[in-house]
Amino acid sequence: MDLDAFVRDGYVAIRGAVDVGTVAGCRELIWAAMERRGVRRDDPGSWPPLVEGMDDLAGEPFAAAYLAPALAAAYDELIGPGRWARSVPLADLGKTVVVRFPAEDERANAGYHIEGSYAAPDGSGAGWVNIRSRARGLLALFLLTDVGRHDAPTRLLCGSHLAVPRFLAPYGEAGTDSDADFWWPSTLCMTAAHATGKAGDVFLCHPFVVHTATWPHRGTGPRMIAQPAVNAPDGFVLDGSDPSPVARAIVKGLAMAD
Numbered sequence: 001m002d003l004d005a006f007v008r009d010g011y012v013a014i015r016g017a018v019d020v021g022t023v024a025g026c027r028e029l030i031w032a033a034m035e036r037r038g039v040r041r042d043d044p045g046s047w048p049p050l051v052e053g054m055d056d057l058a059g060e061p062f063a064a065a066y067l068a069p070a071l072a073a074a075y076d077e078l079i080g081p082g083r084w085a086r087s088v089p090l091a092d093l094g095k096t097v098v099v100r101f102p103a104e105d106e107r108a109n110a111g112y113h114i115e116g117s118y119a120a121p122d123g124s125g126a127g128w129v130n131i132r133s134r135a136r137g138l139l140a141l142f143l144l145t146d147v148g149r150h151d152a153p154t155r156l157l158c159g160s161h162l163a164v165p166r167f168l169a170p171y172g173e174a175g176t177d178s179d180a181d182f183w184w185p186s187t188l189c190m191t192a193a194h195a196t197g198k199a200g201d202v203f204l205c206h207p208f209v210v211h212t213a214t215w216p217h218r219g220t221g222p223r224m225i226a227q228p229a230v231n232a233p234d235g236f237v238l239d240g241s242d243p244s245p246v247a248r249a250i251v252k253g254l255a256m257a258d
Contacts, residue, residue, distance in 0.1 A: 001014075001074060001077055003077060003078070003245045006078060006204075006206070006245050006249070007245050007248050007249045007252065008158075008159065009158045009159060009193070010156065010157075010158060010159060010160060010161035010162070010205060010206040010208070010209035010249070011156055011158075011193065011203050011204065011205040011206065011209060012074070012078075012203070012204050013195075013197065013201060013202070013203050013204075014070055014071060014074055014201065014202045014203075014204060015197060015198070015201050016070075016198070016200050016201065017068050017070045017071050017074075017200060017201060017202040018064075018065045018068045018071070018142065018200040018202065019068070019200065020199070020200060022061050022064045022065050022068070022200075023061075023065070023144055023199045023200045025059070025060075025061030025064075026059075026061045026062055026065060026142075026144050026224075026226070027144055027145070027199075027224060028061075029057060029058075029059045029061060029062070029094070030054075030057065030097055030099060030144070030224055033054045033056055033057040033094075034051055034054075034099065036056065037051065037054075039051060047101040047102075047222070048101060049100065049101055049103035049105075049217075050098070050099070050100055050101070050103075051098075051099040051101075052097065052098045052099070053095065054094060054095065054097060055094075055095055056094075057094030057095070057097055058089075058093070058094045059094070062093040062094060062226070063088070063093070065142060065226070066088055066093060066140075066228065067086065068202075071140075071202060071204075072086075074204055075137070075138070075204075075230055077245070078137070078138060078204060078244065078245050078246055079137040079138065079230065079232050079244055079246055080242075080243075080244045083137070083232050083234065083244070084137050084138075084230050084231060084232050085230075085231035085232070085233060088228065088231065092228070093226060093228050094226075096226050096227045096228040097144075097224065097225070097226045098213075098224075098225055098226075098227065099222050099223070099224050100151075100152045100213075100217050100222065100223045101217065101221075101222050101223075102217050102218065102219055102220065102221070103215070103216060103217050104215075104216045104218075105215070105216065111212055111213075112157070112181075112188060112210050112211070112212045113178070113179070113210070113211070113212065114129065114164060114178055114182060114207070114208055114209065114210060114211075115129070115136065115139050115178060115207065115229065116128055116129055116177070116178035116179070117129050117130075117133065117134060117135040117136035117178070117207065117229065118134055118135040118136075118175075120177065121174070127177055127178050127179055128175045128176065128177055128178060129168065129175050129176070129178040129207075130168060130171060130172070130173060130174065130175030130176075130235070131165060131168040131169050131171070131172070131173075131175070131238065131250070131254075132173070132235035132236050132237070132238060132250075133207045133208070133232070133235050133236055133246065133250070134173075134175065134234075134235040135229070135231060135232070135233060135235065136207045136229045136230075136231065136232065137207065137229070137230045137231060137232030137246060138204050138205060138206070138207060138229070138230040138232075138246070139204075139205040139206075139207055139209065139211075139227065139229060139230075140202055140203070140204055140205070140226075140227065140228055140229070140230055141154055141195045141202065141203040141204075141205065141225055141226075141227050142202050142225060142226040142227070142228075143195065143197050143198065143199055143200065143201045143202065143203075143225055144199055144224040144225060144226060145199050145221070145222065145223055145224045145225075146197070146198050146199050147195065147196050147197060147223055147225070148196055148219060149194060149196055150217075150218040150219050151196075151217055151218075151219040151223040152213065152214050152215055152216065152217035152219075152223055153194040153195045153196045153214060153223075154194070154195040154203075154211055154212070154213060154214070154225070154227075155192050155193070155194055155195075155211060155212050155213075155214050156192065156193045156194070156195065156203070156205060156209055156210075156211045157187065157188065157190045157191075157192055157209070157210045157211065158190055158191045158192070158193055159190050159191070160183060160187050160190055160208075160209055160210035160211075161206040161207075161208035161209040161210070161249055161253065162249060162252060162253035162256060163182070163183040163184060163187045163210075163253065163256075164182045164183060164208035164210070164253065165208065165250050165253035165254045166253065166254060166256070167182035167183065168182060168208075169254060182208075183210060187210060188210075194214075195225075204230070206246060206249055207229075207246065208249075208250070208253075232246075236250060238250055238251055238254070
């Protein structure tokens with residue numbers, strides 16, 4: 001794995017990270033959850049543009065995907081051995097599934113953003129973030145179906161994670177709501193990469209990478225992804241002593257000139 005490219009671009013693609021059988025098991029669970037909502041795989045007339053927030057979606061295939069050997073090794077390299085949480089509630093993984101069906105005008109969730117990582121001071125939501133990336137080590141994008149350029153793939157702005165630290169730094173340890181623009185307008189002109197590939201591919205992204213959903217979906221079938229956090233409960237050390245690529249990128253971003 002090219003760790004320097006991760007620091008530079010803010011993501012790395014692990015091709016074939018999850019085996020075919022595990023991915024198929026995830027898809028079966030997703031279809032079962034959607035069918036409970038009236039979405040039937042053999043009836044395109046029942047397909048809505050978007051299905052997400054399935055709080056009854058859980059099962060062993062999701063845990064197997066999250067802990068696939070190639071991914072566990074990558075988490076060790078990017079975050080550090082023993083620093084990421086191996087035990088993740090299966091229901092939490094299931095809630096991160098997003099299914100987009102072919103549609104011309106579905107723009108839900110389309111808007112550049114970074115992910116929140118922990119609850120606000122009043123205990124509400126999980127949309128806060130701080131400069132040490134408390135709680136979140138990575139954003140993972142699991143492709144559970146083949147995703148091509150016309151299947152509404154997630155768009156990542158290469159290098160955008162280096163622009164975010166200077167905006168977060170003034171908020172200190174407490175952090176702030178992630179629902180803000182932590183970048184200059186010029187950041188949105190950075191080279192875009194799209195999370196495309198085969199089912200079983202996984203994109204591991206720096207927690208500060210700026211990204212967005214895209215539209216339209218002009219493919220022929222549903223695009224299924226899961227986008228969980230890889231949790232790093234203690235966050236990262238930013239005094240130069242933390243060798244992890246995630247920390248190195250934050251330190252590099254803090255040192256960059258405007």
